[in-house]
Amino acid sequence: MENEIIKKALYERYIEPTKKKREKYIGVEIEMPIVNLSEKAVDFSVVHNVAWEFIQHFGFDVTGRDDEGEIYSSASPENGDILSFDCSYNNLELSFGKEKNLHDIYRRFKEYYKFLQGKFSEYNYTLTGMGINPHRIYNHNVPIPNGRYRMLYHHLHTYKKYTHLPMYFHSYPEYGTFSSASQVQLDVSYDSLPLFLNTFSKLEPIKALLFSNSVMLGKNDDIFCCRDMFWENSTHGINPHNIGMYNYEFSSVEEILSYIESSSLYCFEREDKYINFAPTELRNFFDKSSITGEYYDNGEYKTTEFSPRLNDIQYLRTFKFIDLTFRGTAEFRSICTQPIKDSLCTAAFHLGLADKLPELSELFENDHVLYHKGYNASELRKLFIRNNLPDIAASDEIYELAGKVIDLSCDGLKARNLGEEKYLTPLYERAYKKTNPARHLLELRDSGKSMKDIILEYAEI
Numbered sequence: 001m002e003n004e005i006i007k008k009a010l011y012e013r014y015i016e017p018t019k020k021k022r023e024k025y026i027g028v029e030i031e032m033p034i035v036n037l038s039e040k041a042v043d044f045s046v047v048h049n050v051a052w053e054f055i056q057h058f059g060f061d062v063t064g065r066d067d068e069g070e071i072y073s074s075a076s077p078e079n080g081d082i083l084s085f086d087c088s089y090n091n092l093e094l095s096f097g098k099e100k101n102l103h104d105i106y107r108r109f110k111e112y113y114k115f116l117q118g119k120f121s122e123y124n125y126t127l128t129g130m131g132i133n134p135h136r137i138y139n140h141n142v143p144i145p146n147g148r149y150r151m152l153y154h155h156l157h158t159y160k161k162y163t164h165l166p167m168y169f170h171s172y173p174e175y176g177t178f179s180s181a182s183q184v185q186l187d188v189s190y191d192s193l194p195l196f197l198n199t200f201s202k203l204e205p206i207k208a209l210l211f212s213n214s215v216m217l218g219k220n221d222d223i224f225c226c227r228d229m230f231w232e233n234s235t236h237g238i239n240p241h242n243i244g245m246y247n248y249e250f251s252s253v254e255e256i257l258s259y260i261e262s263s264s265l266y267c268f269e270r271e272d273k274y275i276n277f278a279p280t281e282l283r284n285f286f287d288k289s290s291i292t293g294e295y296y297d298n299g300e301y302k303t304t305e306f307s308p309r310l311n312d313i314q315y316l317r318t319f320k321f322i323d324l325t326f327r328g329t330a331e332f333r334s335i336c337t338q339p340i341k342d343s344l345c346t347a348a349f350h351l352g353l354a355d356k357l358p359e360l361s362e363l364f365e366n367d368h369v370l371y372h373k374g375y376n377a378s379e380l381r382k383l384f385i386r387n388n389l390p391d392i393a394a395s396d397e398i399y400e401l402a403g404k405v406i407d408l409s410c411d412g413l414k415a416r417n418l419g420e421e422k423y424l425t426p427l428y429e430r431a432y433k434k435t436n437p438a439r440h441l442l443e444l445r446d447s448g449k450s451m452k453d454i455i456l457e458y459a460e461i
Contacts, residue, residue: 006286009313010260015253017328018190025098027185027329028105028347031086031337032093033133033178035455037124041139044070044089050119054083057115066146081108087149087176090139092116092127102351102420106344113340113461128459129343130441131214131227131336134451136178143177150296151267151274152176158276159235168233175230179214180337182346185329186354194250196330196354199361200322201246203353204334205370205380206402210430211346212385213336213437217445224438225385227336231319238279239264242318245378260316260324268315273297275304282316339437339458341426348423352409359408369397387439395434403431 036042048070055062055074060083064073073084080097094112096105113127120126133139143153156173188196212224220226231243241263250256264279277293285291286308294301314326321334335346353360364371370380373392383390389398406427413421430436435443437458444454 003283005310006282006313007257007261009310010257010282013313013326014260014324015190015193015257017326018188018193018324020328022187022328023100024187025100026102026105026347026351027096027098027331028102028109028344029093029095029181029183029185030109030343031091031180031182032127032340033130033135033180033337034090034092034120035126035128035133035135036138037126037452037455039135039138042090042125042135043123044140046120046123046125047085047089047092050116050123051083051085053119054112054116058112064146066144068145072144072146079108081112083112085144086180087152088141088143088178090133090136090141090177091180101416101418102344102347102423103418105347106423109343110461117459117461126455126459127340128455129213129337129339129341129437130455130458131180131212131225131438132216133178133180134217134455137218139178141174141177143174147269147272147274147296149176151276154294154296154301155266155276156234156236162235162238165238167237169235170229170233172230173234175234179227179230181227181333182335182337182343184332184335184347184350185325185327186332186350187328188324188330190253192357193253193256193324195357195361197246197250197256197322199357199364200330200332200350200353202364202371202377203360203405204245204321204377205384206405207334207349208381208384209389209398209402210349210406210427210436211335211338212439213338213441215438215441217451221442222387223385224387224436225336228334228381228385235266235279236319239281242279243320245321245381247376247378256324263316263318265312265316267293268312270306275306282313285312286310336437339426340461342437344423345426348413348420349406349409349427351420352412352424353405354412355415356408356412360405363404363408367401369393369401387442399431399434403428406431 034042060074060076062071063075066072075082082095084093086093099105143149159169214225214227216226237243261282264281265285266279267276273295275293275295277291290305290307323331325331332350410421410424
């Protein structure tokens, strides 16, 4: 297939939507681990019961059932909000229909959350605000039994096939069943695409400093955001252009398009069956006359041969920290689930900075606390998700820079004149105290506080 045909299809899917003039909206997705406080595995029948009560109470429509007939997705016909489960029934997700301000989202989030907590508490369960389920060692870490999540689970478990690759694979291919994120989608305009991706990429070390909240308790307390490692050192990371940061300074939309073309497909759906295969770069994928893949059929995986089709592009799903979507939005994916009472700080932080890109870019251009010291943003991110901060700068200087970034976000929110800057309060507190949710969790544990009490503290709203 001619390269120009592929580029045209990618352009129409990812670039063309950014040219449309539209009002600016916000999209928020909050994943939360479900915890059985009795230190036993989450009973999925409890989860199904609570979900059904939620659906009935709020008038949601059932939008997805798994292969066993259980509900894994439902949506509000009134506002587009979604209650679903991400990867497994251990991880509940609330996604909100696009809104113009954060207050409407937070009001509905509180209403949904309090209802869910009330129902879960009847079983001695709780939702909580941690990036890794603190009771993962007790849980059944299995995927939702449907095509997509079964395929994803299987794909991640194929890492042992790639012994010929010069890369390290961790031994937690089921990580999607116990890790949770706080994601934000913002509209992005065509004219600002290179500046948008370049500037927000340079922000990642600061985000690691302020938002890290994924500690594998008892395994590696030194890493505050294990979610980075989960994606990078899995089969998703076989092509580094599918995960993490861009590590590239874009100067044009054409270069962004070329980067997208260098990412890999690893699955698609045909005839109601998900097929996964070795990650294959798009520019090579369409040159192949046939590719070998696997699909699930009645309890076993079978091999099949298929020929690429241009519309397979719709199944391109990377796990970049910042992803362009077919909706004309940028999705931010690098932040862990936050303590519940701080859930909107993620969206507020990005929203406030979106209109301050020139100022944020200039701040990093003139900065000599983090940058211009021989490290790129990706290297700094890896350093800043750890317990001990690097010696490249004094701690006071690093947190002072973080404070300046928060100030810029605050200025951006104040210009909207909606009072949304109040959601940044926890970030100011973290910068002042030189902490983040992961560090605070370990301090609480080391002070003798029980894990149950910590879980419940991170569950407070």
